[in-house]
Amino acid sequence: MLGYIRNTIDLDLLVPEQSRSKWLDLLRELGYRFFHGTAGFAQFESRDKTGPPVDLMFVEQETWEKLLEGAKEMRIGSEPVLLPRPEYLVALKLHATASSTRSKPEVDWEDIRQIVRICQLDPTEESFRALILRYGGEDALAKIQIFSRKQ
Numbered sequence: 001m002l003g004y005i006r007n008t009i010d011l012d013l014l015v016p017e018q019s020r021s022k023w024l025d026l027l028r029e030l031g032y033r034f035f036h037g038t039a040g041f042a043q044f045e046s047r048d049k050t051g052p053p054v055d056l057m058f059v060e061q062e063t064w065e066k067l068l069e070g071a072k073e074m075r076i077g078s079e080p081v082l083l084p085r086p087e088y089l090v091a092l093k094l095h096a097t098a099s100s101t102r103s104k105p106e107v108d109w110e111d112i113r114q115i116v117r118i119c120q121l122d123p124t125e126e127s128f129r130a131l132i133l134r135y136g137g138e139d140a141l142a143k144i145q146i147f148s149r150k151q
Contacts, residue, residue: 002086002118006111010053014084014092016064023056057092086119087128090144094136109143116147123148 015023024034024042032044032054044054059067071082084092093112097105115121123129123144132141 002083002089002115006107006114010055012055012057014057014059014064014067017058017060020058027054027056086115086121087131090115090121090128091131091135094132094140097136097140112144113147116144117150121148 013023027034027044030051031047032051033047034042035045036043040058042056042058044056046052067084067088068082070085072085073080074083075081083089090112093108093115097108097112116123121128121144123132123141129141132144136144
């Protein structure tokens with residue numbers, strides 16, 4: 001939705017922790033089966049294999065509210081969805097790359113590179129720099145600075 005297309009077959013949704021049970025119930029009602037999860041993450045697959053896999057990432061209410069700030073309404077088909085600001089998507093990806101259960105962090109890094117490039121994000125801008133340092137540390141900042149120089 002930001003102009004970077006990656007071949008992926010799953011649907012990733014970010015949802016507030018307080019509505020976890022509603023989302024779990026909804027996916028079961030839609031014919032999905034839970035197959036993997038952690039405290040902050042749940043993965044589902046369609047029982048009859050007709051629907052795409054769905055990944056839910058649960059965030060605390062404070063994080064949810066912050067992500068809503070500046071979110072842009074877009075459409076998937078006829079449904080309205082909110083897309084967080086690109087800086088927040090980078091922060092989410094940085095958080096994902098730090099997970100010990102992440103099998104392919106290089107995919108997240110390519111997403112980060114593309115978001116930085118397409119959205120012309122500047123890692124020297126104070127608030128974006130702070131997000132990078134908080135969720136990825138100095139190594140992530142150095143990597144993203146290299147990405148932004150190559151724009």
